[in-house]
Amino acid sequence: MSVNRSSKTKTAIIKSAMELFAAHGYKGTSVRKIASKVGIRESALYNHFKNKEAIFLTVCADIFTTPFSKKNVQEDAKKGKKFLANFVVQYKLVSFDANKERLFRIMMIELLQDKTLRKNFLNEFHHHNIALLSEAFFVMMQSGLIRSSDPMFTANEFLAPLFYYRLQITLLRIDAEPTTALSTLFEKHVDFFWESVAL
């Protein structure tokens, strides 16, 4: 099948493009540099993608896919601290995943320039997590596990440090600097947070 060769270079294009976009952003990445990295000419790219933006959109396709499902939140939240610990473990895994990290870099670079990305960040990334955590905290409050308060605000206070630590890790890893000191922050955050809300 001719599909094989075609899809093979298409995959190579996406891979190379992702690395370049993550390093230099959309404007800083030219179609020639992508093609060169793949090992083909720039004109050959157009056999696989309509234009540069199409490449970018394909690269960014699952930039907001999240491991956090709303499924079973009502039940899982009753586990209290264990629920939060599990949430943080998954958040940490994503933070240290090479591919997810590249997408995170792209997101942070384009976040302030691309309105669509910005909207998706707030909806898919922020609000999704806040909604999930809010629901969980609401359950915990009703179950008497934590002290009563505004669940959404509690969710914000819990999520914010995770994002900040992830950003720091990303920044350090760009320059290949060690992140060992930061990796324990996630678990410490759960302990600190739980101590402050638990009844």
Next chain:
Amino acid sequence: MSVNRSSKTKTAIIKSAMELFAAHGYKGTSVRKIASKVGIRESALYNHFKNKEAIFLTVCADIFTTPFSKKNVQEDAKKGKKFLANFVVQYKLVSFDANKERLFRIMMIELLQDKTLRKNFLNEFHHHNIALLSEAFFVMMQSGLIRSSDPMFTANEFLAPLFYYRLQITLLRIDAEPTTALSTLFEKHVDFFWESVAL
């Protein structure tokens, strides 16, 4: 004095350049667009600045100037919650200052692409605040105002949400969306945090 006319256009260049850099980043801002916004030709820019980078560096000159001085921390920290409330008030003022907001946007856009900026962010922005807060929390712990813990970690937990809220405000304001819901988060954070650490 000829200085007058010169410095007038130089100021205009910096102003226009800052707005464009904040909106479209370094690569997305051309010297022609800066000149056009000022109302002069691109060649005239070079009478005031050596090159594009010199304009950018001038714009970014006080990107990391902070209202938080280490002066009197030892004494002020003894006020406990009031110290934190004051810190947050200043942080909030900076977040809603139009000029500081533009610089913050530029910083966030270039942070993942410009190594120097990244280094300065970690040193001047992050570590500076963490050092200041660490010192304050250490004093509070010794004074018996808050429960003993790692001061630096406590500082991280206190600072992280502030940054996250500021980022959200920035993102919303780019699209001219209301930020009223977010403006109260700063004060709520102080209350929430103090309740979790106070003895």
Next chain:
DNA sequence: AATTTATATGAACGGTTGTTCTTTTAGATA
């Protein structure tokens, strides 16, 4: 008022950008 000095203009440069086109090449089909 005449001269000097600094700022603005307009054209031009070499280079890069995204994209399109025709031609060549290589793999799949018959």
Next chain:
DNA sequence: TATCTAAAAGAACAACCGTTCATATAAATT
């Protein structure tokens, strides 16, 4: 093996980039 098809190459394009330079202009100095 001959034919068809899809991917690659190579050249070219118009537009834009940062920067330079000779020239014109307006302001400041004498």
